[in-house]
Amino acid sequence: MKWFKQASEEDMKDRDHPVVRVVLFHCTGGRNPQPLLEQIQLGAFDVAVFCPNVARLDDKDFADQTSFKTTYDQEMCTCQSNQKAWRSLSGEPTKTFIFPCILDAFQWLTDGRDPLIDRHRRERDMPFLPDGLAQSHLQVLVCGSVLLVGAVFKALGPDVAPVDKHE
Numbered sequence: 001m002k003w004f005k006q007a008s009e010e011d012m013k014d015r016d017h018p019v020v021r022v023v024l025f026h027c028t029g030g031r032n033p034q035p036l037l038e039q040i041q042l043g044a045f046d047v048a049v050f051c052p053n054v055a056r057l058d059d060k061d062f063a064d065q066t067s068f069k070t071t072y073d074q075e076m077c078t079c080q081s082n083q084k085a086w087r088s089l090s091g092e093p094t095k096t097f098i099f100p101c102i103l104d105a106f107q108w109l110t111d112g113r114d115p116l117i118d119r120h121r122r123e124r125d126m127p128f129l130p131d132g133l134a135q136s137h138l139q140v141l142v143c144g145s146v147l148l149v150g151a152v153f154k155a156l157g158p159d160v161a162p163v164d165k166h167e
Contacts, residue, residue, distance in 0.1 A: 001042045008043075008139050020136040022047045024105060024152070025082060025144040028070070033085045036144055041089055043141060047130065048086050049109070050079040051099040053147040055155035076100070082144075095130045102148075102155040109138060116159045 012019050023045045027033035052075035070078075079098045086096060099105040106117050108126045111134045142152050 001039055004043055004141055011137075011139060015137050018136040020047060020133055020138055021045045022049060022109060022138055022140045024049045024051070024102070024140055024142045024148070025086070026051060026053055026075075026079065026148045027082055027144045028053065028075070028078065028147065033082045033144070034089065037082075037086055037089055040141070040143060041086075045094060045141075047109075047133070048083070048094050048096045049099065049105050050083050050086075050096070051102055051105050052076060052079060053145060053151045054101040055151045056103045057101045102151055106155065109133070109140070117156065 008019075008021060021043060023040055023043065025033075025037070025040065025048065027036060052072065054072070054075075076098070083096050083098055086094070097105075097108070099108065103117070104126070106114075110117050113134075142149050
């Protein structure tokens with residue numbers, strides 16, 4: 001967490017508008033999320049978002065994201081357990097949210113401000129944004145599962161999350 005806090009502080013130096021720190025978390029495989037969450041909470045996050053390792057719900061090509069050990073419903077229950085663990089550890093009230101997929105979480109966070117993310121918008125009910133989030137610069141830490149990190153890259157796509165290709 002030390003590196004994230006340092007990078008966050010450096011990023012905030014040149015900002016003249018509010019910065020909101022967001023953690024996107026998922027812990028799989030029946031692991032106890034508490035030790036990870038204890039460390040993550042040192043990052044002083046304003047918002048905690050939980051979702052399964054699913055890039056987009058409408059994506060038919062997600063074999064590389066599929067866990068054959070759990071069902072989607074079980075993963076959503078894991079999200080609820082992770083949220084509950086976060087709340088039990090949090091000394092201060094943090095806004096927490098659960099989304100059915102990563103793209104929904106990012107669409108909600110960016111609130112239509114990013115056309116590359118918003119181009120896949122599905123019509124669905126989303127929770128109201130917390131006060132100040134829509135006008136803020138976002139710092140998002142994705143952690144808890146390497147599968148979640150990979151699914152975030154898939155959800156955002158190469159236009160938002162470019163990858164250097166070495167010949």
